[in-house]
Structure formats: structure tokens, C-alpha cells
Amino acid sequence: MNFEKSKKAFEEANKYIPGGVNSPVRAFKAVNITPPFIKEGKGSKIYDIDGNEYIDYVGSWGPLILGHCRPEVMNALKSSVEKSTSFGAPTEIETEMAKLICDAVPSVEMVRMVNSGTEATMSALRLARAYTGREIIVKFIGNYHGHSDCLLVKAGSGALTHGTPDSPGVPADIVKNTISAKYNDVEDLKNIFAAHGDNIAAVIIEPVAGNMGVVPSTKEFMTFLRDITNTYGSLLIIDEVMTGFRLSYHGAQSLYNVDPDITCFAKIIGGGLPVGAYGGKRKIMENISPLGSVYQAGTLSGNPLAMTAGVTTLRLLKENAKIYEAIEEKSKRLEEGFKDNASKLGIDIIINRVGSMLCLYFTKNDVHDFDSALTSDTAVFAKYFEEMLKEGVYLSPSQFESIFVSYAHTDEDIEKTIRANYNALKKLL
Template structure:
């Protein structure tokens, strides 16, 4: 499989773009490769500039629940485009979109549209601090909530620690109010609240972590977060940028039976166009400008094209609830097939699956926190990744990414993927 044109584009790109890419994971550095430049996508397939076609499990990192270029999602978008791309003034479709989200998501009374998941989480934290009058926030090791300063934090050697900036350029003074706990660890959260609870504004959490591979939150852990935040008059924020409308039409409250005070969205609510949103109870959201003193604004918030595609996506999901069962069945078929291959090759690796998300970890044993995933054999994964790519399977170019299933993936796609998986595992482990 040749990547001559991709290589030439990359050599040109590095002259003008940091690292030649506009988001770090696209650089393929984690798997020791240069990036692949994409020409087009259709259904479950994606084609690069060299004409190589792959079965795509990136799906734009989750938004493309119906695959690339779904005709019923894109129908009418040209007409919408010709009306204008942005107005800087309200539109009816923003109202319709907000109503769909509020009606679908238990606990959300009002929602504010923004342009990215990072913007959504950053804004939600500001609102939480403004509402509670408190300073500290709690996040969990391995959970990624975008690249805003207060959230770009890693933990120290323990499970309970003050935040340390993950990136140069993030002042220590900014993250001194960010506390980090081990994911799925109730005792660590309890200890943290006993020490700092009176000044904790909120807890922000991915209900299913999709940024350290695929690590499901335990129901009892999420229930405890709900209990402890209520006890200390803190807010519970679900980061649903990945899971929102992917776990089910009712998202995490429906899936886990736990209702947060606020939630953040992205990806699926834009159907592949740039989008984000945050929402919460009415009394919380009405402290946001222009109703209240907490300021947040955005020139392209509620962009009519993103709202159009997002609305079509949510309406299709609302009117076809069987889609979620179909997606889960496909993901289960893929996950079980990988487990069967591992057994046949006598390999003790771990596969996780939640709804339409799947991950193969190059380590063994339970997967519940960052501690469990950090010892993955990255050298073996990199060999595996390149072997999968050579066989026409495109995955996120890092061990700590999930596979995203779409309705466009067929049984034939899954069978081709499982055959490639078996062969690539043999390559990685010299079997």
C-alpha cells in the first residue's frame, strides 16, 4: 500500500502547520508513522489521496453515527447553504435544536450552543464556579475534557493530588484549584471531599472514558458522584461529548440511571460539522449572560449549517430507536470476534465494549482506570496498527482510542475486519 501523495502533502504541510497537522493525534506519531491525508469518505469507507480505501473506525472521532455522506442526513444541506453560512443573529433552527436536546436529556432545562467540545466544558466549569461561588473542580486521571487550561491537567503519583499542568503554557496558578482522582475510585473521591469539599464547585467526568482507550464508568461510581456532590452542594457535570446520543437517545442518564446537574455535548449533535453545547437545570443556566453575570459568547455558536445537520441526525435517532440495538449488536459481534481470535492465538489481551464503542487493549486483566491501561505494550500495538492499515482497516492511530461503529458498517465490513485482526495479531506477536 503506497502513500506517496500523503508523504508529499505532509512534507508541504510541515512548512506551514505545526507538525503538519491541525490536531496532534492526526500526526500518527504514536504509531511511528507519517499522517495519511484523506480525499473522501462514503458510507463505512474512507479513501486517501493515494487512492487507498479503508474501512473506517475513526468516523471523525465519533460524530458520524450513520457513516460518511449519509444521504438522508445531508438532504437539503445545499439549500441551507445557499441561504447563508452564518448570520451573527438568532435563527429558528437553533431553537428547534435546543428543544430536541432538552426533551431528550433528563435533568437539562436549558442549553447553550457553542462551537467545540472544549468550549462546552470550559464554559460549564465557569458556570459551575459562578453558580456555587466555589473555586475547586474535580476531574479524573485519563479523562480528557478538551484543552482549556483548567482541564489540561494530569495527576501525580497518588490517586489524590493537586493538579500539575500537562502542557507548558498552563500557569500553575490556574490549575491549583483542579483536583485529580483515580477513575472509578469512590474512596479517593470521598477522601478528597472530606478535605476540600466546602470549596469544590463541581465534579466533571466522562461516564464512559473514551480517551484512555475505552474504560466504562461503573454505575455505582457514578451514583456515588451524584450522592457526594449533592451532600456538599457541588455540581455534577457529565462530559457527553463522546457519549451524548451515542449510548442511547437519552444518553448517560438513560444508560446509567444517574442524572447530572449539567452536561456537555459535541460530535453527534453536529453530525460531523463543528459544534458543542452545554446545558443544565434552569436555575443554573440562567446565571449565564445575558440573563445573569457569567459571561460566555461565540460568533459562530449555533451555526445554521451545523444546526441543520445536527437536527437531522437527532431526529433520525429519535424516530428510529432500533438504531441503538443495531449498533450494539454490531459492536458485540466485533468485540466477540476479536476475543475469539485472541483465544485462537493464545493471547491474553483485554477487549472492552460499551454500546457502539469497542477497544482492544494490549494488556491483560481488568480495565477500570488509567492505572490499568498505562502498561499496554505500545510496541506490539504499533506493529498491529500498521498491519491492520496494510489490510485496509483505519483505526485511531494510538492505543488509547476507541473504535467507533456506525450504521454504515456492514457484516461484511466486520468480517473483513476480524480476518485482518487475526492476521495483524499474528504479525504483532510473530505467531
């Protein structure tokens, strides 16, 4: 495969953009190769500027559950853009989007649109703190909720340790009210609530963590989390930025049968355009400005292009229940194919999969939290990633990310990917 044009483009980008990219993981640093520069996409495929074709399992990091250039989405966008790009004034399509979300996810009675997942979680925390009059936020080690200051917190040395900044530039004062808890660990959470429960505004969780590979919370853990937050009067915020409308039309929360106070969305609800949203119980959401006093705003929030792409995507998902069945079936075949290859070759791997989110770890250990995810051999992953790319399969360029299967992936793509996996694993021997 030739990457000459991408190499030149990356050099040029590095002169003007920090690290050559507008979001760090795109730089492919974890796998130590130059990222291909992408020119276009169609269905399940993307094409780089050197003319290489890839089967795309990143899907813009999750939003493209229907693949690239889904005709209904593209046509709706074309007719929307002809009426202007933005108004900063109310439009009917915003209500349509809100209705679709509220109808799909029963715990959401009102919803506010923002422009990214980061904005959604950041605003949800402000609302939770205002509503409860409390300051502490509990998050889980290995869960990512965007890059707002108070959520950029590393694993502390002990469960009860208050957070320390994960990035320079985040004042210790800002994260002193963030506690990092162990994912899937009931005892740890019990201890944290015993010590701080009366001042915990909210617990925020990725129901299926997609930022340490793919690590689902257990049903027992989620049930316990709901119970203990209820007992202490803390809010439960479920971050469905990645899982929302992907694992089910009704969100991961429907799979766990849990009723959160606030839910955060992004990715799929924007159909590939910049969007986020947070929504929840009416009595909580009514505190947001201009109805209440919790301030939160956005020049481009609810803009017509993002709403059009999102509404069209959600409508297609709603009207075609078979989409989820088909994606589940394709994802299962990938999982089984990969496992089969590894066992034929005698390579130890663990595959975690929930619906169309899948991660292959190079470890023998069961992966159920951050520490167990870290047992995967990232050097081997980097080699595997490079081999898959050479085979024409574009995976997430980090061990600690999910791959995303879309409705656009064909049977042929799945077969080709399983063959590529076999060839790539063989090169590792």
C-alpha cells in the same frame, strides 16, 4: 499499499502547519507512520489521495454515527448553504436543536450552543464556579475534557495533590484549583471531599472514559459521585461529548440512571460540523448572559450549517430506534470476533466495549482506570495498527482511544474487519 502522495502531502503540510496537522493525534506519532491524507468518504469507507480504501472506525473521532455522506444530512446541508453560511442572529433551527436535546436528555432543561467540546466543558466550569461561588474543580485521572487551561492537568502523585500543568504555557496558578482524582475509586473521592468538599464547585466526569481506550465508570461509582456531590452542594458535570447520542439517544447518563446538574455535548450533535453545547437545570442555566451575569459568547455559535447537520442527525436517531440496536449488534460481533481470534492465536488481549465504543488492549489485566490502561503494550499496538491499516481498516491511531462503530458499517465490513484482525494479530506472533 502505496502512500507516496500522502508522504509528499505530509512534507508540504509540515512546512506550514505545526506537525503538519490541526489536531495532534492526526499526526499518527503514537504509531510512528505517515498519516494517509484523506480525500473523501462515503458510508463506512474513506479514501486517501493515493487511492487506498479503508473501512473507517474513527468516524471523525465520533461524530459520524450514521457514516459519511448520509443522504438526508447532505441534502439538508445543501439547501441550508444556499441561504447563506451564517447570520450571527437568532434562527429557528437553534430552538429546534435545543428542544431535541432537552427532550432527549431529561436532566437538560436549557442548553447553550458553542463550537467545540473544549468550549462546552470550559463554559460549564465557569458556570459551576459562578453558581456555587466556589473555586475547586475535581476531574479524574485519564479523563479528557478538551484543552482549556484548567482541565489540562496530569495525574498528581497523590489523590489529594493539587494539579500541576500538563502542558507548558498553563500557569500553575490556573490549575491550583483543579484536583485530579482516581477514576472508579470511591475512597479517593471520599478523601478529597473530606479535605476540600466545602470549596468544590463541581466534579466533571466522562461516564464512559474514551480517552484512555474505553473505560466505563461503575454504576456504584457514579451513584456515589452523585450522592457525595449532593451532600456537599457541589455540581456534577457529565461530559457526554463522546458518549452523548452514541451510547443511547438519552445519553450515557440514562444507562447509569444518574441526574447530573450540567451535561456537555459535542461531536454527534453537530453531525460532523464544529459544534458543542452545555445544558442543565434551568436554575443553573439562567445564570448565563444575557439572562444572568456569567459571560459566554460565540460569533459562530448555533450557526445554521452546524445546526442543520446536527438536527438532521438527531432526528434520524430519534425516529429510528433500531439504529442503536443495529450498531450494538455489529459492535458485539466485532468484540466476539476479536476475542475469538486472539484465543485461537493464544494472544493476551483485553477488550473493553460499551455499545459502539470499543478498545482492544494488549494486556492480561482487567482495565478499569488509567493505571491499568497503561499496562497495555503500546509498541505491540503500533504494530497491530499498521497491519490493520495495510488490511484496509482505519482504526484510531493510539492505544488510548476508542474505535467507533457506525450505522453505515455493513455485515461485510464487520466480517472483513474480523478477518483483518486475525491476520494482523497473527503477524504479531
